[in-house]
Amino acid sequence: MRDQLDDADPLALEQQVCFALSVAARGVVAVYRPLLEPMGLTHPQYLVMLALWQHAPLSVRDLSRLLQLDPGTLSPLLKRLEANGYVRRERDAADERSLAVTLTASGAALRARAAEIPPAIVERLGLPVEELRHLHTALTRVIAAANRAGTTGPGTPTTVAS
Numbered sequence: 001m002r003d004q005l006d007d008a009d010p011l012a013l014e015q016q017v018c019f020a021l022s023v024a025a026r027g028v029v030a031v032y033r034p035l036l037e038p039m040g041l042t043h044p045q046y047l048v049m050l051a052l053w054q055h056a057p058l059s060v061r062d063l064s065r066l067l068q069l070d071p072g073t074l075s076p077l078l079k080r081l082e083a084n085g086y087v088r089r090e091r092d093a094a095d096e097r098s099l100a101v102t103l104t105a106s107g108a109a110l111r112a113r114a115a116e117i118p119p120a121i122v123e124r125l126g127l128p129v130e131e132l133r134h135l136h137t138a139l140t141r142v143i144a145a146a147n148r149a150g151t152t153g154p155g156t157p158t159t160v161a162s
Contacts, residue, residue, distance in 0.1 A: 017142075021142075028121075028125075029043045031121060031124050031125060032046065032117070032121065035116075035117050035120055035121070036117070039110060039113055039114065040084050042077075044069075044077055045077055045080065045081055046114070046117075047067055048063065048067065048074070048077050048078065048081060048087075049081070049086065049107065049110065049111075049114065050114075051063055051066050051067055052087065052101060052102075052103050052107070053103070053108075053111045053114070056101070056102055056103045057100050057101060057102040057103075058100070058101050059092065059098045059099065059100055059101070060074065060075075060078070060089070060098070060099045060100075060101060061098065063078075063101055068143075078101060081107070085104055085106045085107070086103065086104060086106055086107035086110060087101050087102065087103060087104060087107050088101070088102050088103075088104055089101055090102065
């Protein structure tokens with residue numbers, strides 16, 4: 001493996017992990033789009049809903065950490081989901097400084113429709129489930145490595161999500 005890397009141009013576009021990840025992410029999100037549009041969701045909103053279906057209620061801070069999104073990115077997603085009637089943002093009774101996000105009945109009911117998405121994605125991608133699980137494991141390791149690397153370099157943030 002090391003010999004292959006030594007022979008390759010280190011700046012060749014097709015050799016860049018960042019390029020492969022970026023193109024793969026755009027491609028996979030595009031596969032989700034026609035499945036999410038009838039539900040009135042964008043892919044980032046779908047990720048918020050997945051987190052809430054699993055963990056609701058959540059504080060905005062906890063949701064931000066879970067999704068690894070900064071609050072400035074998360075806030076417009078939550079506003080749109082609230083406008084669509086899927087979530088409610090309320091001050092936490094125990095801590096007025098904290099904003100809690102809960103599912104509405106409509107948001108909770110949307111979960112049944114969303115359950116059809118994972119098998120549809122597997123079918124559309126045409127990849128074996130075991131290969132997708134392996135990819136998920138590898139990407140989880142890449143995320144952890146990137147998070148570690150992001151905390152040690154000069155001029156880098158101390159966390160991925162603030």
